[in-house]
Amino acid sequence: MSAKMTSFWFRTSETVLLVLAFMLPLAFFLQTYDGTAIKTTVFESGTLALAFAWLFKGLERGRWELPESARSLALPAIALLAWTVLRFAFAPHKLACLQGFLKQVLCLLTYGIALLEFGGAQNARRVFGWITAAAWVAALYGLSQHLGFDPFLWKEVFGGRVFSTFGDPDFFGFFLALCVPLTLTQWLDPERDWFLRWVDVALLGLLAANILWIRSLSPLIAFVLMSLATSIFLPLFFPSKEGFKAAGLSLILAASVGAHHGHYFFGGLTSHPTQWSAVETFIAQSPWIGHGPGSLSMGTLRPDCLALQTAAELGWLGVALWIWLFGSLGLAAWRAHRNFLKQGALGESCYLAGLSALAAGFLCAAQLGFDSQALMPGWLLWPLAGMLGGLTLLAHRGSAISVVPIPLGETARQRMYAPALLAFAGLFFFPLQWFDSELEHNIAVADVKAHDWPSAIAHFDRVRPGAQSYVAAQYGKGNAYLAEDKPQEAINAYAVLEAVSPDFAEVHYQQAVAYANLENWPNAVASHAREAGLHPDFVANYVGWAQAAKRLGDLDAAETAAKKAIELEPNEPAHQLALAEIYLKEKRVADARKLEKQAAQLRTEQKKKPQG
């Protein structure tokens, strides 16, 4: 065994983790301001590198180890991983769900590696340091956006709301919330230099200011919950004068932010039950095993609740596995804190408190916001939860170790490097290729905005299967063909989309428009009916449906669709006139005239109203 090489691979995996912790919050692609695609690429390639560095370390040592005391924390993660893979294997639309599935698998891998490799206060100190360093940069960029110094054109995308390097104010806000326990834990660290503690206090102020400039409910709730969790766990696991001071600081943060924008708490939460009931209906179709990992991204459902998202994708069985995983982690942390206090392990107690606060705060806040499920900051839960688990193992020093030995000598193991490196390079190729596809997609969208349809179609065509935007690219391609007045080509593109993700966006409506252009009325009516089943409040769909049914000669269906359009938009005279035309076809002249009068009256009223 070469101790030098073993150490090299450990250092490599550690460096990769630190680079990920620093780069993921900050990475955005300057040319197109793509905050998601670049993060996905960094995440996928970085986690792959992390996993391979861990594998190579095992290869060098001739074994992989699992301490007996880590079994209770590793088993639920292995069970969750196995269930995710199994559920994906039997999911009907794998291509559309691939990215969601990969994200879940790679997050669980990160958890496992952090659990086995990065326990210990020193590791936590380093990771916290890099994340808060990223928080400084992101928060300063947020400040510059607030002051109007952002030089880029995207500064106006969210009005006056700041979004920094995240491309979305809510994702940025959730990241700021996560940084509260991290910063306060550093402040509490007995080994922290005094001037860095002042730097931490300054960062807390900057975090609070940014969260107010975001002006959004769910990050605000996350910030308050995270501060409250910090105020509970720091004095509980680190009972000292300093621990209580840190709790006081976090309570001040929670109170000042909550009081400043308290009105959001009452107004904003009312929208959640409506979204939740739609997701509950979706869950009821397959309650125990769910619809497969990544399946929610195929539709328009956004549950804004981690438990409901897990139930929808992995079923209640998946939720049970989550509870098992984080329940075991909570229990291990509770037991470890007592041991650390007995041993007088100050550094370990401090970081155990911070990591517990982060995990507890995250899990509470994630039930009230979709932003927690975004790759960034959602990914941060996994390495930090793994480190929490790894830290609890130190409370059971000297426990037996289960090993998976490699039945090969050193020379034979070294020969395995070449195929292993090739496998790594092969897998590394996919994230890079998908990133290239994301760029093509971005360029295609820019072409669409410039109405350059042939160029848009060419770029949409270069988006490869498996890329995050592959499904959207097929939709965009169909729409571009439709705009170019090529309905048959549009229908072909939508057919490809339907095979991958049957109910994406408003594909059935678009199909209906294409069929109407071809005067294929039976298919147009069928597509409108399917769209109405998915989006019952989509007015344009009923307008088109009424027209198509009228042309088909099904006047009853046309009348029903036109009436539905009027019901949804009672003040739109065009809907009244459409129904009047149907009445005329039905020889109901009096009803038609009445509607025409109503439409004329509506138009007059609208003209009288002041414009703008």
Added chain:
Amino acid sequence: MNCETVRNIEDLYIEGRLTVSRKEQVEAHLKDCAACSEKAKRANPLSGLHGVKAPQALKERMKKLLANLETAAPVNKSKTFSVDSEFWPVAASIAISLILALLLAWAGPGVTSQGYEKAAIPSEVTP
């Protein structure tokens, strides 16, 4: 269990950190394989020292050394450039902030990127 497998885990066996079942497998192999058994004995620096007591002089020397360590002034060794240092994250954040600030100062408001006025989201693709 073959010889290579045993050699890959023999340090854990010597330290007594293997699980009971794995330890029994190793012991069963060592019983049958003279080469591995000999190697394991040589690898364990404390083998054959059961019951041997440390000389009094060594114990006294160790105590003195420990006492000196406790009273000695902390070594003023700079950790600035070690991997463990808190210097790196701080330096990296300062460097990136400076780059960002320079970019802001150099570019000023109004620089176009790729002509995007809105975030590129699929729903906007509808012509």
